[in-house]
Structures are given as structure tokens and as C-alpha cells.
Amino acid sequence: MGKFNSLKYSIVFNTLGILIFFLGLSMIFPLFYALYYQEEVAIYAFLSSIIITSLSGLFLHFNFKTEDGIGRKEGFAIATLGWIIAAAFGSFPFLFSGTLTNFIDAYFESMSGFTTTGATVLQYIEGNPLSVLFWRNQIQWIGGMGIIVLVVAILPALGVGGMQLFKLEVPGPEPDKLKPRIKETAKLLYLVYIIISALQVVCLYLTGMSLFDAITHMFGTMATGGFTPKNLSVGHYNSPTYDMIMIFFMLIAGANFTLHYKVLHGDLKSLFKDREFLFYLGVIVISIFIITTQLHLYIYKSILTALRYASFQVVSVITTTGFATTNFDQWPTLSKSILIILMFIGGCAGSTGGAIKNIRILILLKKVGREFQRILHPHAITPIYVGDKKISDEVASNVTSFFLLYIMIFVFSSLVMAALGLDLVSAMTSVAATLGNVGPGLGLVGPTQNYAFIPPLGKILLSLCMLLGRLEIYTVFILLIPEFWKN
Amino acid sequence: MLLKVIIIGAGKVGIQIAQTLSTENHDVTIIDKREDIRQDLDSNLDIMTIIGNGANVRILEQAGIKEADMLIAVTRIDEVNMVACMTAKQFNVAKTIARIRNTEYMYSNSLSKEKLGIDYVINPERATAKEIVRLLKTPSNVCEAQDFASGKISLFGLKIEEDCHFANKKIRDISFGRHTLMAAIFREDNLIIPTGNDEIFIGDTVYLLIRKENYSDLELLCNKKSGVLQNVLIFGGSNIGIQVASLLNKIGIKTKLIEMNKQKSETISELLPQTLVINGDGTNIELLKEEGIEKTDGFVAVTGYDEENLLVSLLAKHLGTKKVIAKISRTNYIPILEKIGIDAVVNPRLTTASAILRFLKRGELITLTLLKEGEIEVAELIAQPDSKINDKPLKSIDFPKNSIIGAIIRNEEVIIPHGDDFIKSGDKVIVFTKTTEIKKIEQLFL
Numbered sequence: 065m066g067k068f069n070s071l072k073y074s075i076v077f078n079t080l081g082i083l084i085f086f087l088g089l090s091m092i093f094p095l096f097y098a099l100y101y102q103e104e105v106a107i108y109a110f111l112s113s114i115i116i117t118s119l120s121g122l123f124l125h126f127n128f129k130t131e132d133g134i135g136r137k138e139g140f141a142i143a144t145l146g147w148i149i150a151a152a153f154g155s156f157p158f159l160f161s162g163t164l165t166n167f168i169d170a171y172f173e174s175m176s177g178f179t180t181t182g183a184t185v186l187q188y189i190e191g192n193p194l195s196v197l198f199w200r201n202q203i204q205w206i207g208g209m210g211i212i213v214l215v216v217a218i219l220p221a222l223g224v225g226g227m228q229l230f231k232l233e234v235p236g237p238e239p240d241k242l243k244p245r246i247k248e249t250a251k252l253l254y255l256v257y258i259i260i261s262a263l264q265v266v267c268l269y270l271t272g273m274s275l276f277d278a279i280t281h282m283f284g285t286m287a288t289g290g291f292t293p294k295n296l297s298v299g300h301y302n303s304p305t306y307d308m309i310m311i312f313f314m315l316i317a318g319a320n321f322t323l324h325y326k327v328l329h330g331d332l333k334s335l336f337k338d339r340e341f342l343f344y345l346g347v348i349v350i351s352i353f354i355i356t357t358q359l360h361l362y363i364y365k366s367i368l369t370a371l372r373y374a375s376f377q378v379v380s381v382i383t384t385t386g387f388a389t390t391n392f393d394q395w396p397t398l399s400k401s402i403l404i405i406l407m408f409i410g411g412c413a414g415s416t417g418g419a420i421k422n423i424r425i426l427i428l429l430k431k432v433g434r435e436f437q438r439i440l441h442p443h444a445i446t447p448i449y450v451g452d453k454k455i456s457d458e459v460a461s462n463v464t465s466f467f468l469l470y471i472m473i474f475v476f477s478s479l480v481m482a483a484l485g486l487d488l489v490s491a492m493t494s495v496a497a498t499l500g501n502v503g504p505g506l507g508l509v510g511p512t513q514n515y516a517f518i519p520p521l522g523k524i525l526l527s528l529c530m531l532l533g534r535l536e537i538y539t540v541f542i543l544l545i546p547e548f549w550k551n
Numbered sequence: 552m553l554l555k556v557i558i559i560g561a562g563k564v565g566i567q568i569a570q571t572l573s574t575e576n577h578d579v580t581i582i583d584k585r586e587d588i589r590q591d592l593d594s595n596l597d598i599m600t601i602i603g604n605g606a607n608v609r610i611l612e613q614a615g616i617k618e619a620d621m622l623i624a625v626t627r628i629d630e631v632n633m634v635a636c637m638t639a640k641q642f643n644v645a646k647t648i649a650r651i652r653n654t655e656y657m658y659s660n661s662l663s664k665e666k667l668g669i670d671y672v673i674n675p676e677r678a679t680a681k682e683i684v685r686l687l688k689t690p691s692n693v694c695e696a697q698d699f700a701s702g703k704i705s706l707f708g709l710k711i712e713e714d715c716h717f718a719n720k721k722i723r724d725i726s727f728g729r730h731t732l733m734a735a736i737f738r739e740d741n742l743i744i745p746t747g748n749d750e751i752f753i754g755d756t757v758y759l760l761i762r763k764e765n766y767s768d769l770e771l772l773c774n775k776k777s778g779v780l781q782n783v784l785i786f787g788g789s790n791i792g793i794q795v796a797s798l799l800n801k802i803g804i805k806t807k808l809i810e811m812n813k814q815k816s817e818t819i820s821e822l823l824p825q826t827l828v829i830n831g832d833g834t835n836i837e838l839l840k841e842e843g844i845e846k847t848d849g850f851v852a853v854t855g856y857d858e859e860n861l862l863v864s865l866l867a868k869h870l871g872t873k874k875v876i877a878k879i880s881r882t883n884y885i886p887i888l889e890k891i892g893i894d895a896v897v898n899p900r901l902t903t904a905s906a907i908l909r910f911l912k913r914g915e916l917i918t919l920t921l922l923k924e925g926e927i928e929v930a931e932l933i934a935q936p937d938s939k940i941n942d943k944p945l946k947s948i949d950f951p952k953n954s955i956i957g958a959i960i961r962n963e964e965v966i967i968p969h970g971d972d973f974i975k976s977g978d979k980v981i982v983f984t985k986t987t988e989i990k991k992i993e994q995l996f997l
Contacts, residue, residue, distance in 0.1 A: 136594065224594070224595060224596060224597050226597065227593060227594065227597055228594065231593075241599050243578065243599070244555075244573075244578040244579050244580050244597075244598050244599040245573075245576065245578055245597055245598075246597050247597075248578070454586075456586065458590075
């Protein structure tokens with residue numbers, strides 16, 4: 065299995081080749097839009113991007129032929145390098161079309177897309193070629209379920225290697241398998257993703273949105289990404305109907321897709337038996353309640369209006385989508401503070417959402433409770449249960465370290481951002497919003513602002529934060545440990 | 552056709568079967584009680600792991616028993632295996648296999664297979680004992696002996712020693728006779744599917760397929776006589792030891808059995824009236840000499856301890872026993888054993904896994920046996936009326952590498968194939984291949 069051997073470069077590059085090749089092929093969709101709208105600059109941009117990307121992919125794939133399998137180490141290398149490289153190739157259409165002129169900006173935008181963050185450096189979104197905006201949202205959709213999971217679903221016989229890769233990309237402490245074979249599991253997850261996505265497009269289209277807007281907003285919603293082709297985000301439409309549809313689908317995207325599979329199979333019960341899902345709903349309901357009350361007291365006269373804006377923003381932030389229907393930066397402090405907390409909680413395991421994840425918070429809370437138990441009864445055997453599932457000590461300790469690492473990265477990056485000249489709120493929320501893959505923060509990076517003003521070093525750091533958030537830290541950090549590269 | 556298989560018990564046998572089936576892309580779900588195995592299984596095999604009791608209906612439902620084609624129960628506990636199979640039959644699982652150690656269950660007719668819902672019962676000790684007896688009957692440098700096609704053809708693993716007359720020769724310069732095929736060479740942990748240009752070296756293990764009518768060729772090839780097996784000394788009164796003794800007694804071979812435990816020795820002597828049971832320490836060289844180890848034809852070490860089996864077997868070989876066979880439980884020892892002078896090694900795990908796999912007919916594929924810790928698979932496939940491989944001279948077929956056609960069975964007749972032979976529809980074809988290539992071969996027969 066090559067578990068303890070030195071890193072096998074050939075299989076890493078071979079697999080990355082396939083990933084890049086398919087990424088290149090997927091640029092055909094925006095190319096169609098460019099041809100349809102006759103956006104000449106964009107046509108050439110996409111044509112050259114497709115050629116460069118797919119040829120690089122083919123070159124890598126055929127230049128590194130090997131019989132080796134993917135072991136643990138190769139898995140880490142493929143996942144991390146895969147995302148770094150995909151973001152680089154994904155930035156070409158922005159550069160070639162002239163939408164962005166600077167590579168760091170384009171890379172930031174692309175990474176923000178793939179990691180479903182939704183932080184943008186575009187000062188004006190409208191006015192850019194529609195096909196480029198389509199691409200900007202399409203990469204969110206691909207990154208949502210995962211580029212590596214896609215490769216696992218497409219590639220024949222990855223076997224055990226597929227499981228290694230799958231585990232690294234599907235968020236949460238312990239990914240579930242739907243079928244014995246990982247390839248089938250990956251395929252089913254994508255199928256569920258596609259079905260729900262199609263459903264949303266239909267809902268939006270039937271309620272009057274144009275097809276282009278419906279598809280791009282679906283990309284942003286289902287991936288919990290948050291890019292939109294509008295300057296004012298979803299606030300552009302000022303439509304309660306769209307708000308409700310978006311809230312519903314954001315909620316779904318932030319929950320575990322394994323549960324959705326079960327629901328689609330008629331097993332509705334399992335949804336409401338799942339402790340993580342209930343916790344997730346609980347947090348949302350309580351947050352909406354507090355914020356609605358406060359907004360009603362301070363801003364909106366109508367309680368319904370308060371409820372509408374509160375629920376949209378709460379769901380948008382906790383699912384780490386980052387759509388906005390109002391400038392929540394101007395809300396009262398308590399409401400803003402709750403939103404910041406939600407940025408850290410994030411979606412559920414096995415969802416397209418980011419941040420720490422509800423299951424981890426739940427395990428941490430139970431673990432704290434257990435410590436009290438232990439002080440009272442030093443000899444008690446106190447396993448941690450979530451629902452009727454026992455959480456092993458390894459998982460519990462992994463979750464604790466994850467939480468610690470998450471906070472450490474947050475603190476360190478906030479310091480760097482502050483050193484680069486941002487004020488306290490902007491520095492901290494810019495990191496929380498990128499590390500948690502949310503998108504907009506507060507202050508200078510608030511929902512009506514953008515990330516364009518941040519110095520290049522800051523953009524690079526925030527891009528790294530997005531990657532760390534999406535791949536859940538360990539996968540990326542393990543590559544920085546010297547032992548990884550030794551035999 | 553891809554199968555959905557549920558395996559209960561992630562012991563050595565369970566994992567071996569899961570591995571073989573999952574490399575062939577079947578859907579494998581494994582159920583085991585121990586929580587700590589999950590991590591290991593998940594990172595090594597592309598299968599689903601469920602923690603729980605395999606005889607529990609809810610766990611079985613979770614494992615997808617309703618859609619399962621097959622259930623293999625190989626936990627340590629016979630009763631769990633039986634209950635799991637009975638439950639599976641309630642769900643109309645087509646095939647159920649149980650490992651049952653306790654032979655007492657098998658005698659009674661009231662617990663017949665039909666009533667229990669078990670389609671196939673495997674007793675590892677009995678299967679291992681049979682293998683030991685088969686090995687005892689072959690010349691001393693044969694380390695592997697298996698019968699296929701209801702005994703019409705046999706596979707022998709032959710260790711090449713210095714006195715072997717085809718050591719250091721090219722294969723094309725050796726005359727094997729029309730009815731013998733050299734299917735594979737195993738050298739320094741590598742499998743080589745030989746061509747005429749390959750040379751055979753001392754230390755290799757070569758695999759030969761020979762027709763039943765031509766067994767006498769084997770002795771010629773080995774340059775050794777099988778000799779007449781007259782007496783066998785068995786070290787260890789384990790289940791396997793008892794079974795070996797009783798099998799040998801049936802064919803009129805004298806047996807002695809050494810067992811350390813007094814009480815156990817007495818029980819065994821009641822079970823085996825024809826066997827001379829000696830109560831003593833088998834590691835004691837004086838005792839072994841007293842019992843005439845120098846003049847013994849066969850020595851079988853089957854205690855529960857690998858290390859004892861190994862060392863005492865070596866001792867017996869040095870003292871002059873013609874053929875020594877050791878039972879080893881830990882497969883990681885096996886690669887070095889045959890090098891240090893033990894004639895043959897048996898491993899109950901591989902034997903059981905092979906036996907179970909042989910029972911699982913997957914489409915047109917039947918695994919006949921696993922060799923070399925499961926790395927090599929000998930499989931039987933049936934050529935369909937429209938198989939791609941039909942009616943072409945074998946030399947013109949683009950066969951996957953590391954694979955070879957060992958024999959063709961046509962209307963009860965065995966053909967050892969050569970480049971000009973054909974495969975016809977309905978033929979049973981015995982293929983020798985690395986486990987990873989089996990899918991490609993199956994394609995050829997579709």
C-alpha cells in the first residue's frame with residue numbers, strides 16, 4: 065500500500081493531470097455562454113484557457129505513467145496540490161479576458177471561488193463579460209462538492225486510494241460511506257448534488273428569474289459559495305420569494321448530503337433523528353430569534369421585514385454562503401456579534417459548507433460536559449455519544465486539536481492583517497470570513513465592500529486561509545512537516 | 552456481474568476474502584464487533600465497515616442484507632456464524648457460507664444444512680488437514696499441491712534445489728512433455744509468467760500444471776521418487792493434528808502423535824485408536840530420536856505456536872526426515888520459510904479463504920485457489936458462445952501481462968495448451984494470474 069514509503073511523485077502528477085484535464089474541459093460551458101452572448105474577448109480567453117489547461121493536464125497524465133497506487137502520503141499531496149493548481153488554472157479566464165489584470169488578484173478570486181468562500185476583489189461585478197461571471201460561479205459549484213471527489217467519481221479503479229482522497233476532501237471528522245465502493249459513494253453524492261441543484265434552478269426560473277441568473281445563483285447557493293453576478297448580491301432583486309427559495313436551498317446545502325440521499329430514498333425520519341442536523345437547526349432558530357427581536361427594536365418597524373432580513377443573513381452566514389440582502393455591517397452590535405460566532409460554527413459534516421462544522425462543536429461541548437462528570441466521578445467510564453453513535457477517543461481528540469489549530473490560525477492571521485494596516489474588526493473578520501469560507505466580513509470587508517484594497521501579501525495569506533478552511537487544515541499542514549518529504 | 556457481499560468477522564479469513572473480492576470491484580461490506588479495526592480496514596480496503604454483531608438483524612439490515620447476493624460468516628464463534636446464515640436465508644440471500652469449527656455440529660442430521668440455511672460449510676482445520684495429507688503424498692521438494700477440475704489436473708509448486716536437473720537451464724531447453732505446463736516462476740517475491748527465454752535458478756519455486764494421467768512425469772521432473780509413505784510423525788494434538796492422523800489412518804499409513812498435555816493425550820488416544828499417542832515434549836530432541844525421527848517419512852508440526860512448529864520442523868529435517876510440513880498462522884513469515892529448509896508450509900487462513908472463494912462463482916469466474924499470500928489467483932472461467940477469446944490461436948490473443956492460460960478442459964478432456972491451440976465455446980479455462988489482473992481477463996471471456 066506504500067503507506068510508509070517515500071512519496072511516489074509519478075502517481076501524484078498522473079492523477080493531478082486528470083484533474084486539470086477535466087477542469088479544462090469544464091471551461092466549455094462558459095465558452096458556450098461567450099459564444100451565445102458574442103463576447104469576443106471572452107471567447108478568446110476561454111479558448112486559450114481550455115487549450116492551455118487541458119493540454120497541461122494531458123501532458124502531466126501521460127508523462128507520468130505508473131502502476132503505483134495512491135497511499136496515504138500521495139493522497140495528501142494530490143488533495144493539497146490539486147487545489148492549489150486548480151485555482152491557478154481557474155484564474156486564467158479572469159486574466160485573459162482582462163477582468164482582472166494582476167495574477168495575485170485573479171488567483172485570490174479563483175481560490176475564493178473553488179473554496180466556495182465568495183470573497184471578491186471585483187469592485188464592480190456587473191459590466192464584466194457574463195461568461196466570465198458564469199465561470200466565476202461555476203468553479204464554486206465544482207469546488208462545493210469537491211474537485212477531488214469528482215475525480216474519484218470519474219476515474220476507474222482508484223480503489224483504496226480513492227478512499228484516501230475522499231476522506232481528505234469531504235468535510236467533517238469521519239465521512240460516511242453510502243456504498244461499499246468509494247467510487248459509487250462519490251457518484252451518488254454528485255448525483256444528489258445535481259438533483260438538488262436542478263431543483264433550485266427550476267424554482268428560481270419558475271418564479272421569474274432569468275435562466276442565467278437562476279443558474280449562477282444556484283451555483284452560489286448549492287456550493288454555499290456566495291458569488292453572484294450582481295453588485296448588490298441577492299439584495300439586487302429585493303424579492304421575498306427569491307429570499308425564501310435561497311434560504312431553503314442554503315439550508316439544504318449546509319446540511320449533510322448523506323442525509324439528503326436518505327431523504328431522497330424516502331427515509332425522512334433519519335433527517336430528524338440526526339443530532340448534528342437538529343443542533344444546526346437549533347442554532348439557526350435561536351440566532352434568527354435574537355436578531356429579529358433586535359432588528360425589530362432598532363431598525364425595522366415591521367416584524368416580518370425584520371424576520372426576513374434576519375433569517376436570510378443568519379442562514380447565509382452559518383452555511384458559509386455569504387449572500388447578502390442588506391448591509392448587515394450597519395446592524396446593532398449584538399446582531400453582528402452573533403453573525404461572527406456563526407462564521408466559526410459553519411455547516412454540517414458532509415455538506416458543502418465551511419468553518420468548524422456543527423458536529424465538531426457538538427463533540428467539543430459534550431467533551432467539556434464529560435470533564436465535569438469526571439471531576440465529580442473520577443472513576444466513571446464516560447464515553448461520548450452523539451445520538452446513538454459513540455465517538456471514539458481518537459476522533460474526540462482530533463476534534464479538539466482541530467479546534468485549537470483553527471483558533472491559532474485565526475489569531476495569527478488576524479495579527480498579520482492588522483500589521484498590514486487593517487482595523488481590528490476588518491482584520492479579524494477578513495480572516496474569519498476566509499478561513500470559514502464565508503466571504504464577506506464586517507467593516508472594510510463588509511457585505512457592500514470588497515477585498516480589492518488589501519495588499520498583495522494579505523491576499524496571499526487570505527487565499528491560504530481559504531484553502532486551509534476548505535481542506536480542514538491537517539491536509540495542508542501535513543505537507544509542511546519535513547518528515548512528510550523524507551523516506 | 553458485480554456481487555453484493557456481506558462478510559461477518561474481520562479476522563484473517565474475512566479480510567483475505569474482502570481483499571480479493573474488492574479488487575475485483577464487487578461491493579463488499581464487512582461487519583465486526585471490534586471498533587479498533589475500522590480505521591485500519593477503511594484505509595486499506597475499498598469496502599464498507601460496520602461495527603456491530605453480525606447476527607443482529609438491525610445490523611444486517613444496515614449492511615444491506617435485503618439486496619445482498621451472498622453472506623459469508625467467518626467469526627470465531629460457530630454459533631454466531633450459524634445464526635447469521637439462518638437470518639440471511641430469511642432475507643432470501645442466494646448464497647450463505649459459514650465457517651464452523653466444531654465438527655460435532657456437522658455429525659447430527661437434525662441440524663442439516665438445508666434447515667440451517669447454510670449453503671456451504673467450511674471447516675478450516677479439516678481443509679488444512681486435507682491439504683497436509685495431499686502434500687505428504689508428493690515428492691519432498693513439492694511445496695504446494697492442489698487438484699482442479701475434480702482431480703483431472705493438478706498444480707504443483709516445485710522448489711528448485713541444486714540436484715534438480717533443470718536448474719540453470721532455459722525453459723525452451725527443458726523437455727516437459729506434452730502434458731505439463733510451467734505456469735509460473737516465483738523468484739525473490741516476484742511472480743514471473745515465463746517465456747521460453749527465461750532461465751530457472753536454484754531457489755526458485757516453479758508452478759507446474761500436470762494432467763492426472765501424467766503424474767509420473769512429476770517424479771521424473773523432480774528427479775525424486777515420491778517414495779512410499781509409510782509412517783508420519785505428528786507434532787501437536789490440535790484439531791488439525793487429529794484430523795491429519797485420522798485421514799492418514801484411513802489410507803493405511805502409520806501415525807504417531809506427540810502431545811504435551813496428559814489429559815488431552817488420553818482423549819486423543821480414545822479418538823484415534825490406530826494412532827500411537829505419545830505424551831511428551833515434542834521439542835525434546837531425545838524424545839524425537841527415541842521415536843525414530845531419523846527414519847520417519849513425514850513430519851507434520853501443527854501446534855498452536857508458529858515458532859515451535861518452525862523450529863521443530865527444521866530440527867526434524869536436519870535429523871533426516873524425508874518431508875517436513877509446518878502449520879503457520881502468521882502469513883508474514885511464509886516468504887522466508889521455504890528458503891530455510893522447510894519443505895512445505897500450510898496456512899489455515901489462506902486455505903479457508905481459497906476454499907470459500909472456490910465456492911463463490913462470480914459470473915463465469917471461479918477462484919480455484921490463492922497462492923503466495925493471496926497475490927496470485929488461479930481461476931477457472933467458462934468461455935461463452937460469443938467470448939472474444941474464442942476460436943483464435945492462443946498465440947494471437949492479446950492476453951494481459953502476468954497472466955497465462957494453464958489448461959483447457961473440453962468435454963471432460965484436459966488439454967495443456969500451446970500457442971496453436973484454440974479455446975472453444977463452453978470450454979473451462981484455467982487461468983493463472985496476479986489478482987489485480989483478473990478483471991481484464993474476465994473481460995476477454997465476456
